[in-house]
Amino acid sequence: MVLYLIGLGLFNEQDITLRGLDAVQGCSRVYLEAYTSILLCGKEKLEALYGKEVIIADREMVESRAEEILEGADTQDVAFCVVGDPFGATTHTDLQLRARERGIPVRVVHNASVMNAVGACGLSLYRFGEAVSIVFFTDTWRPDSFYDKILANRRLGLHTLCLLDIKVKEPDLAALARGRVVYEPPRYMSINTAISQLLEVEERRKGGAFSSTSLVVGIARLQADDQQIVAGTMEQLLEVDFGAPLHCLVLAGDLHVTEREMLEFYMIGSTVAPVRR
Amino acid sequence: MVLYLIGLGLFNEQDITLRGLDAVQGCSRVYLEAYTSILLCGKEKLEALYGKEVIIADREMVESRAEEILEGADTQDVAFCVVGDPFGATTHTDLQLRARERGIPVRVVHNASVMNAVGACGLSLYRFGEAVSIVFFTDTWRPDSFYDKILANRRLGLHTLCLLDIKVKEPDLAALARGRVVYEPPRYMSINTAISQLLEVEERRKGGAFSSTSLVVGIARLQADDQQIVAGTMEQLLEVDFGAPLHCLVLAGDLHVTEREMLEFYMIGSTVAPVRR
Numbered sequence: 001m002v003l004y005l006i007g008l009g010l011f012n013e014q015d016i017t018l019r020g021l022d023a024v025q026g027c028s029r030v031y032l033e034a035y036t037s038i039l040l041c042g043k044e045k046l047e048a049l050y051g052k053e054v055i056i057a058d059r060e061m062v063e064s065r066a067e068e069i070l071e072g073a074d075t076q077d078v079a080f081c082v083v084g085d086p087f088g089a090t091t092h093t094d095l096q097l098r099a100r101e102r103g104i105p106v107r108v109v110h111n112a113s114v115m116n117a118v119g120a121c122g123l124s125l126y127r128f129g130e131a132v133s134i135v136f137f138t139d140t141w142r143p144d145s146f147y148d149k150i151l152a153n154r155r156l157g158l159h160t161l162c163l164l165d166i167k168v169k170e171p172d173l174a175a176l177a178r179g180r181v182v183y184e185p186p187r188y189m190s191i192n193t194a195i196s197q198l199l200e201v202e203e204r205r206k207g208g209a210f211s212s213t214s215l216v217v218g219i220a221r222l223q224a225d226d227q228q229i230v231a232g233t234m235e236q237l238l239e240v241d242f243g244a245p246l247h248c249l250v251l252a253g254d255l256h257v258t259e260r261e262m263l264e265f266y267m268i269g270s271t272v273a274p275v276r277r
Numbered sequence: 278m279v280l281y282l283i284g285l286g287l288f289n290e291q292d293i294t295l296r297g298l299d300a301v302q303g304c305s306r307v308y309l310e311a312y313t314s315i316l317l318c319g320k321e322k323l324e325a326l327y328g329k330e331v332i333i334a335d336r337e338m339v340e341s342r343a344e345e346i347l348e349g350a351d352t353q354d355v356a357f358c359v360v361g362d363p364f365g366a367t368t369h370t371d372l373q374l375r376a377r378e379r380g381i382p383v384r385v386v387h388n389a390s391v392m393n394a395v396g397a398c399g400l401s402l403y404r405f406g407e408a409v410s411i412v413f414f415t416d417t418w419r420p421d422s423f424y425d426k427i428l429a430n431r432r433l434g435l436h437t438l439c440l441l442d443i444k445v446k447e448p449d450l451a452a453l454a455r456g457r458v459v460y461e462p463p464r465y466m467s468i469n470t471a472i473s474q475l476l477e478v479e480e481r482r483k484g485g486a487f488s489s490t491s492l493v494v495g496i497a498r499l500q501a502d503d504q505q506i507v508a509g510t511m512e513q514l515l516e517v518d519f520g521a522p523l524h525c526l527v528l529a530g531d532l533h534v535t536e537r538e539m540l541e542f543y544m545i546g547s548t549v550a551p552v553r554r
Binding site: 007009010013014015016017018019021022085086087088093096097100108109110111112113115116117118119120122125126127128129130131132133152156158222223258261262265 | 404
């Protein structure tokens, strides 16, 4: 009947909308996309709330077994739940295109994603340029295509949201070489790692997009009770312990007066008492 | 105790999150910010769901009588509800700063806003540059500062989200001159008006940011059952009736393959059957 793409919001099972909950409860199968982002609650919490089983959809299932997800969606509703907004980090284009080719209507239930909730740090959403993704560097793979985008934003005086890498269910290559499929433990990039990778790239590229004294804002666990927002120089934030994931980072562009006032609350060494959330 | 800033999402009372509903039900007073955006349901629907009175906060109240909203928030919870996300279109900086100066903790409940839900049109959120606002032109006031921003995005190959003007509770200047306060009926800018204003500005500025044959996407009533998304040239969309508000408009930048595939569904004259939502 319908393929629902349902945004679950930022933090836990309480962040679904009434519209989303109503849709999910009417579906015969419920998938949870669990590789581009994560909720900070177990799937048991979702199952208790929805009153039905939640099937974890890893990258392999979504990319190689989309037909399985759509199976029967012509006679009954199927929900594909995505942390944040269904169009926040990825559009899951392939799944939608396949559904539409099969004549299955697609309905979307929107929710908050980091792409809009980042406004919580006090910088105006209007004044963000293109967002960038920063992936974990390895010994042999240190991609820095984000650098040119940050530089372009910086030249326009715009802020840049940096989305930080998430690695879940990555095969252990050493084990794979021995013919065994073993998954590495999940890894979530910290703000500290992101900053040190950024500074390494600036050191290499020398384009002046930012420096160790540039103003940045680190945001950890958006919407959680222990959400943490800290503003300071890149150098200062390298030393801050932001705790559990998920983290993201904003490189500030030119600041308007009201942005500056809002950032004051989050500034390292600010005399303004930090606001308990 | 706490000032809650609660995002209500895009369309009607069903778009609040469980977290937001729980917060609003625990508050002693509930305000609805009703001048930067609107829900497509009356406040009676909200009151029935929340089980309490909803006080409409117009621009004058928020900008001049913030103390009234915060009154008593040191001993009881107060909710300030915003259509979309509390940081979507505006940060309501002044209200937050005042709360914090008075030592009142501010908590935010995020939700979808047009700033992230615009991804529904098939264009990747990653590839949007700075968003712009387009206000109603008058005989004597035809501001076009958005033009340089569109041009900068266009040069980087990025998409531009145009937020269209909303005029609610604007004083009738003729009546005001006669000493009477009369409000004009609300006005919401249509996609057609936005396009014709944009083309007028291009005609004047001649910077080549866009032309009547540029690809744009019109989006009306995001998240509503009768949501409408149509892609085509500016010239083509001038003729499309998008119906009731709210409308927004995207000027497309360079298209990736998957973006092109997704846009196919919404293209005027597309052979792909439009998807019923």
